[in-house]
Amino acid sequence: METRINVFEKGQKAISTLFGVSGYLKKSGLEKSLLELVDFRVSQINNCAYCLDMHSKEAIANGETTQRLFGLSAWRETPYFTERERAALAYAEAVNACDVPDKVYNVAKASFSEEELIDLTLAIGAINIWNRINIAFANTPGAYRVGQFG
Numbered sequence: 001m002e003t004r005i006n007v008f009e010k011g012q013k014a015i016s017t018l019f020g021v022s023g024y025l026k027k028s029g030l031e032k033s034l035l036e037l038v039d040f041r042v043s044q045i046n047n048c049a050y051c052l053d054m055h056s057k058e059a060i061a062n063g064e065t066t067q068r069l070f071g072l073s074a075w076r077e078t079p080y081f082t083e084r085e086r087a088a089l090a091y092a093e094a095v096n097a098c099d100v101p102d103k104v105y106n107v108a109k110a111s112f113s114e115e116e117l118i119d120l121t122l123a124i125g126a127i128n129i130w131n132r133i134n135i136a137f138a139n140t141p142g143a144y145r146v147g148q149f150g
Contacts, residue, residue: 005137015133019149021126028119032062037072037085038092038120039127044073045096048131053141054148061146087111088120095124 007015025035036059043051056069071078075089091108094100108117133139 001138001140003138003140007133007137007139018126018129018133021122022149025119025123025126029113029116030119030123033059033064034085034088035123036062036064037068037081038088038123040069041072041075041089042092042096042124042127043131045093046128046131046135048134049141050134050139050144051127051131054144057144057146084111091117091120092124095121096128 005011026032036055040052040055040059043055059069060066065080068078068080071080072089075081075086081089087108087110090104091100094104108120112120
């Protein structure tokens with residue numbers, strides 16, 4: 001697959017706004033490990049190979065285990081994830097599907113403060129935008145280096 005447009009080169013003005021959101025989220029109260037799990041899971045659902053490559057590398061560099069990453073698509077059937085992570089993953093899947101039932105929302109609300117829940121929702125929306133950009137412009141997975149984008 002050949003990259004259609006190098007969005008990081010040609011779309012610097014637009015992409016800088018997304019980097020701003022990412023910078024905000026890095027400073028939020030949400031754990032970096034949790035954000036990486038959410039980014040990886042949403043990227044799995046959306047079939048974004050570029051983001052899966054990036055977030056697997058970032059997660060592992062930050063101490064995530066391969067066992068948990070390999071089991072993430074079946075997280076409900078594994079004992080590897082905390083209740084907070086499970087709440088975030090269920091919420092991420094629901095938000096990604098644009099259908100957040102009260103049961104899922106209430107579990108998330110019990111695990112996160114209101115500000116954290118807003119930040120988590122922003123993170124889910126942000127990874128969706130990144131997924132769509134990388135899929136639309138066929139950014140090639142494999143070359144990402146840990147910390148490449150700050």
